[in-house]
Amino acid sequence: QKEVEQDPGPLSVPEGAIVSLNCTYSNSAFQYFMWYRQYSRKGPELLMYTYSSGNKEDGRFTAQVDKSSKYISLFIRDSQPSDSATYLCAMRLYGGATNKLIFGTGTLLAVQP
Amino acid sequence: DVKVTQSSRYLVKRTGEKVFLECVQDMDHENMFWYRQDPGLGLRLIYFSYDVKMKEKGDIPEGYSVSREKKERFSLILESASTNQTSMYLCASSVQRGYTFGSGTRLTVV
Numbered sequence: 135q136k137e138v139e140q141d142p143g144p145l146s147v148p149e150g151a152i153v154s155l156n157c158t159y160s161n162s163a164f165q166y167f168m169w170y171r172q173y174s175r176k177g178p179e180l181l182m183y184t185y186s187s188g189n190k191e192d193g194r195f196t197a198q199v200d201k202s203s204k205y206i207s208l209f210i211r212d213s214q215p216s217d218s219a220t221y222l223c224a225m226r227l228y229g230g231a232t233n234k235l236i237f238g239t240g241t242l243l244a245v246q247p
Numbered sequence: 248d249v250k251v252t253q254s255s256r257y258l259v260k261r262t263g264e265k266v267f268l269e270c271v272q273d274m275d276h277e278n279m280f281w282y283r284q285d286p287g288l289g290l291r292l293i294y295f296s297y298d299v300k301m302k303e304k305g306d307i308p309e310g311y312s313v314s315r316e317k318k319e320r321f322s323l324i325l326e327s328a329s330t331n332q333t334s335m336y337l338c339a340s341s342v343q344r345g346y347t348f349g350s351g352t353r354l355t356v357v
Contacts, residue, residue, distance in 0.1 A: 140289075177348030178348050239288065
């Protein structure tokens with residue numbers, strides 16, 4: 135079993151839709167949770183960063199962490215064609231000198247105009 | 248603006264060649280990482296380094312080595328390239344928050 139599971143999609147939605155992207159994980163010791171966005175032929179860029187459980191909002195994006203269920207989500211409101219990308223979840227343990235992240239395999243999102 | 252720069256965007260190499268992939272960061276980060284990214288497999292960690300001249304194996308180190316002689320530069324070496332090493336290679340650096348990635352090098356081994 136992988137440490138982090140993510141539905142690969144592809145997920146296709148119309149412009150303006152609310153998008154929900156999800157990951158589950160098995161290691162209850164994970165404390166830091168991130169979402170990366172990766173456009174085609176580019177490196178991933180950090181989108182959201184959260185610590186422990188709860189919600190964090192940044193513009194049209196909301197990251198949600200439920201540690202009791204080992205489940206994290208990224209919501210995109212009023213989705214735009216420019217949101218079309220692969221979204222990767224990532225997480226790591228508390229502390230540690232190397233800050234090594236464990237990544238999901240990514241979900242490919244297409245927002246249709 | 249902070250940057251991680253990978254020297255090549257696209258490379259085509261022959262089987263058996265020794266290949267060097269270079270990565271430079273300008274953020275004075277201690278931690279640097281090399282990943283490869285393949286469809287359906289996601290990002291897999293090859294090697295990482297948390298200080299100059301220090302290196303640790305990741306999940307798939309076989310067939311690769313690394314060098315970190317200066318803090319800002321982390322090199323990935325394919326000792327004898329093989330076709331199964333055709334992939335997108337991503338370098339990253341970090342402090343406490345998430346990683347900053349380079350744009351990637353798409354390597355094709357023929």
